[in-house]
Amino acid sequence: MATPFPLPAPMRRALELARAAQAADEVPIGAVVTRNGVIIGEGENRNRRDCDPTAHAEMVAMRAAAARLHDFRLMGCDLWVTLEPCAMCAGAISHARIARLYYGAADPKGGAIEQGPRLFMQPQCLHRPEVYAGLAEAEASALLRDFFAARR
């Protein structure tokens, strides 16, 4: 289903980054961090290129934003990502104090927000962002479906 309003610019950029990851033969997921609507960090999946098990799009984007702000917390910043974050990324979102999380497609296999451990619902969770799901869901999931179909 198409998003019933013009897609916000940060999510459009996250989709571009997902396509760039695909072109580099990485899982097509993209992410950006914004502050006051301005992009201050970008990331795409880089596991294979960087030989880094932690290099998911969200992690790359948050690390870039934190380096730019010279702060290990991203207070008041928002994260936009094409797929529901996994437990690793959800944990990092909490550590970074991300204010709002916007994501595209749900991930029944690896997602940790609305399924599996539902990390932000755990009583132990110290910081929960506001969560907005389903933006650009169709485009984001088509990218992933095509990527994995081509590898079979």
Add this chain to the structure above:
Amino acid sequence: MATPFPLPAPMRRALELARAAQAADEVPIGAVVTRNGVIIGEGENRNRRDCDPTAHAEMVAMRAAAARLHDFRLMGCDLWVTLEPCAMCAGAISHARIARLYYGAADPKGGAIEQGPRLFMQPQCLHRPEVYAGLAEAEASALLRDFFAARR
């Protein structure tokens, strides 16, 4: 309670790294990755120094080991860390395919292995390491207790 056998060398090194973090005014946690008993990656908490919300000891150690092996997975490698990993680090341990996880003190506030989301027990979890807890528990928790007591 003291560990009732000589502490394995990787955990001794993780404790040294925790003390180095403390000397740098970071939360005193240290970690190493071993392969066939040889240390191939080390890390200590570097959040503040590196302006990086993801720079927990485990993440730093796994990234270093993966870079050294030129592989985004650490198949057959073990992780030794002074404190029970959080959800972010537990997710990364799973992504990296760590074979065995050895940790010191349990972390009732932020741990994700034996409490909270118990990440490796989730049906969604794709890779579970063998887990050995309680090594150097007394030393590891004393370091943390002294660190936080000194900040109050």
